Amino acid sequence: MHCFESLDHLKNSYNTRISQIVDEKKAGKKLVGTFCLFVPDEIIFAAGADRIILCGGKNDTVSIAEQYLPRNICPLIKSSFGSIVNNGCSGVKSCSHYGMVDLIVAENTCDSKKKMYELLGDYVPTYVIDLPQRPDSPEALNYFLGEIYKFKGVMEQLTGNKITVEQLKMEIKSSNETRQLLHRFYELRKIDPPPIRGVDVLKLLQKQYFLSTEELKASLRMLINEVEKIKPDGTHKPRIMISGCPMSSGNTKVPEIIESRGGVIVAEESCTGTRSFWDLVDENKDPMLALAERYIKIPCSCMSPNDRRIENILELAREFEVDGVVYYTLQFCHGYNIEKYKVQQALRKAGIPMLFIETDYSNSDIEQIGLRVDAFLEMLS
Amino acid sequence: MISVGIDAGSATTKAVLVKGDRSIIHTIRPTAFDFISAAEMAYKDVLDHAGVDKKAVDHVYSTGYGRNSIKFADKAISEITAHALGVYHLYPDVNGIIDIGGQDCKVISVNNGKVIDFLMNDKCAAGTGKFLEYTARALEVPIEELGELALDSKTPAGITSMCTVFAESEVISLRARGFTKEDIAAGLIENIAKRVAVMARQIGLKQNVAFVGGVAKNAGIKVALEKELGVSFCVPSEPQITGALGAALYSIR
Numbered sequence: 001m002h003c004f005e006s007l008d009h010l011k012n013s014y015n016t017r018i019s020q021i022v023d024e025k026k027a028g029k030k031l032v033g034t035f036c037l038f039v040p041d042e043i044i045f046a047a048g049a050d051r052i053i054l055c056g057g058k059n060d061t062v063s064i065a066e067q068y069l070p071r072n073i074c075p076l077i078k079s080s081f082g083s084i085v086n087n088g089c090s091g092v093k094s095c096s097h098y099g100m101v102d103l104i105v106a107e108n109t110c111d112s113k114k115k116m117y118e119l120l121g122d123y124v125p126t127y128v129i130d131l132p133q134r135p136d137s138p139e140a141l142n143y144f145l146g147e148i149y150k151f152k153g154v155m156e157q158l159t160g161n162k163i164t165v166e167q168l169k170m171e172i173k174s175s176n177e178t179r180q181l182l183h184r185f186y187e188l189r190k191i192d193p194p195p196i197r198g199v200d201v202l203k204l205l206q207k208q209y210f211l212s213t214e215e216l217k218a219s220l221r222m223l224i225n226e227v228e229k230i231k232p233d234g235t236h237k238p239r240i241m242i243s244g245c246p247m248s249s250g251n252t253k254v255p256e257i258i259e260s261r262g263g264v265i266v267a268e269e270s271c272t273g274t275r276s277f278w279d280l281v282d283e284n285k286d287p288m289l290a291l292a293e294r295y296i297k298i299p300c301s302c303m304s305p306n307d308r309r310i311e312n313i314l315e316l317a318r319e320f321e322v323d324g325v326v327y328y329t330l331q332f333c334h335g336y337n338i339e340k341y342k343v344q345q346a347l348r349k350a351g352i353p354m355l356f357i358e359t360d361y362s363n364s365d366i367e368q369i370g371l372r373v374d375a376f377l378e379m380l381s
Numbered sequence: 382m383i384s385v386g387i388d389a390g391s392a393t394t395k396a397v398l399v400k401g402d403r404s405i406i407h408t409i410r411p412t413a414f415d416f417i418s419a420a421e422m423a424y425k426d427v428l429d430h431a432g433v434d435k436k437a438v439d440h441v442y443s444t445g446y447g448r449n450s451i452k453f454a455d456k457a458i459s460e461i462t463a464h465a466l467g468v469y470h471l472y473p474d475v476n477g478i479i480d481i482g483g484q485d486c487k488v489i490s491v492n493n494g495k496v497i498d499f500l501m502n503d504k505c506a507a508g509t510g511k512f513l514e515y516t517a518r519a520l521e522v523p524i525e526e527l528g529e530l531a532l533d534s535k536t537p538a539g540i541t542s543m544c545t546v547f548a549e550s551e552v553i554s555l556r557a558r559g560f561t562k563e564d565i566a567a568g569l570i571e572n573i574a575k576r577v578a579v580m581a582r583q584i585g586l587k588q589n590v591a592f593v594g595g596v597a598k599n600a601g602i603k604v605a606l607e608k609e610l611g612v613s614f615c616v617p618s619e620p621q622i623t624g625a626l627g628a629a630l631y632s633i634r
């Protein structure tokens with residue numbers, strides 16, 4: 001498969017980004033850490049702060065978290081929490097950005113995260129946005145609108161800057177540009193065989209909330225240019241869509257297995273995939289209302305009912321002409337694990353095969369997952 | 382056309398030689414520590430039995446846990462696909478397969494030898510041969526006799542732990558409380574049958590189900606599973622070799 005220069009360039013992006021943040025902080029800029037797509041970036045940027053994602057995908061800080069949290073919660077939460085409370089005693093080093101945030105902006109999504117945030121406040125100042133979980137009612141929209149207004153106030157207080165309507169509109173426009181670039185990029189994956197591996201796309205998407213928006217857009221433009229130029233060769237490989245839990249930076253286990261065994265990933269219905277950019281924010285409405293409307297519709301499994309997600313999965317499967325879906329969950333993520341049933345029913349009805357993989361961040365099950373993937377790919381070809 | 386399938390399982394290595402698609406020669410030997418030498422020896426076994434020279438073999442396909450370490454094979458295929466093909470050869474009308482081996486358990490829904498859906502448990506010993514091995518030991522009964530023993534029970538003891546380690550201690554406490562070996566054996570078998578039946582129902586196995594793998598030799602389990610699922614199984618005379626057979630047939634297909 002083709003190697004892309006723009007992706008090579010991203011390999012050094014961690015250090016570049018950290019020194020950028022160091023400089024910003026010296027100049028008095030505040031850094032906000034987030035965990036979830038429900039926190040509107042636009043408000044953070046409009047206040048003149050910067051943002052960095054804190055979701056962890058590495059296994060080594062999981063055991064640190066287990067000193068505080070029960071063993072049976074999802075590894076994403078444990079990895080992230082472990083990175084934040086890590087004091088270096090166990091010889092494990094957290095990535096340096098964890099120590100740099102001035103405020104964590106959390107959100108009431110799944111139970112485990114909610115409860116983890118209650119502990120997090122002892123280590124880093126933490127503000128929690130509440131979310132109504134029945135997203136389609138008018139009351140929910142109003143409530144959420146109220147919540148993001150409060151959040152706007154919190155950001156103004158943190159930075160000392162007043163957020164103006166103009167700034168908000170500008171940031172919405174800028175974020176929409178990113179979303180549109182991602183749409184353009186995903187269009188290219190519809191080609192058969194796709195010109196770029198899913199693992200490469202994932203590694204970029206994992207940086208979506210890590211890089212500055214300028215850097216992300218520049219990388220995306222470069223990559224689109226490169227990808228548009230190459231003629232994909234080779235024959236059809238089973239086209240796989242991943243659907244389920246986020247795959248945070250450091251966690252590429254399952255996609256690596258799928259693609260090393262002869263499948264190719266063409267779309268990810270997840271928060272490190274389509275869910276992050278699929279819907280745009282309406283630029284013609286009052287900016288706060290437009291933000292509330294867009295964000296409340298994110299089809300996360302913490303919402304109920306969440307039929308929008310099922311419809312979305314079927315639509316993506318059709319659009320990207322997938323041969324099969326790998327339903328991916330993290331152990332102890334009850335929301336996505338339970339929703340598997342409905343997704344499976346819907347896919348069965350649509351005649352699309354599905355393989356279910358539940359895993360964690362350890363490497364102990366690589367062979368077992370490999371066997372399932374082999375059998376699934378044999379079944380599809 | 383002569384082809385050989387080798388199923389490198391964790392406990393036993395199976396080889397099947399197929400001439401045309403008629404005569405089938407097979408061997409089963411313990412894997413012991415080394416997949417590769419077990420596979421080589423099993424290969425040699427079937428060649429010797431069949432009186433066929435290595436050079437006359439057109440294809441060697443491997444399957445099973447150690448499938449990728451068998452370098453003399455032309456290709457490795459998954460156990461799921463292999464079982465589906467092997468069972469299809471024996472019972473073309475089957476649309477479901479239950480395979481319980483030493484370390485794992487698979488349920489496969491098939492149509493004309495093609496896999497439609499599958500589920501497997503290889504993460505823990507519950508519902509596998511390992512469960513029986515450990516609990517039979519706690520009962521001080523040779524595993525081969527466990528099934529027969531269970532058939533004599535009228536009131537199986539309730540054993541609720543899915544976890545092998547806990548089930549072992551449950552067995553010990555049932556013994557202390559005076560339950561008969563027969564009733565405990567039946568309880569153990571009911572436990573594993575329930576566990577496997579949940580998987581079978583999840584993918585909708587109803588009729589025409591084949592039962593294969595080492596554990597299928599155990600009459601008690603067959604009866605208990607049939608009762609649990611309300612179907613009667615096809616069990617090949619040698620239920621351990623369907624994987625290797627399917628691998629051998631892969632090239633012919």
Ligand code: SF4
Pocket residue numbers: 035036037038109110245246271298300301302
């Ligand atoms: S899966 Fe749900 S809780 Fe997790 S990042 Fe996505 S929207 Fe947030």
Ligand code: SF4
Pocket residue numbers: 074075076077109110111112113245246330332333334335336
């Ligand atoms: S993966 Fe599931 S359990 Fe983990 S944080 Fe996300 S929604 Fe919560």
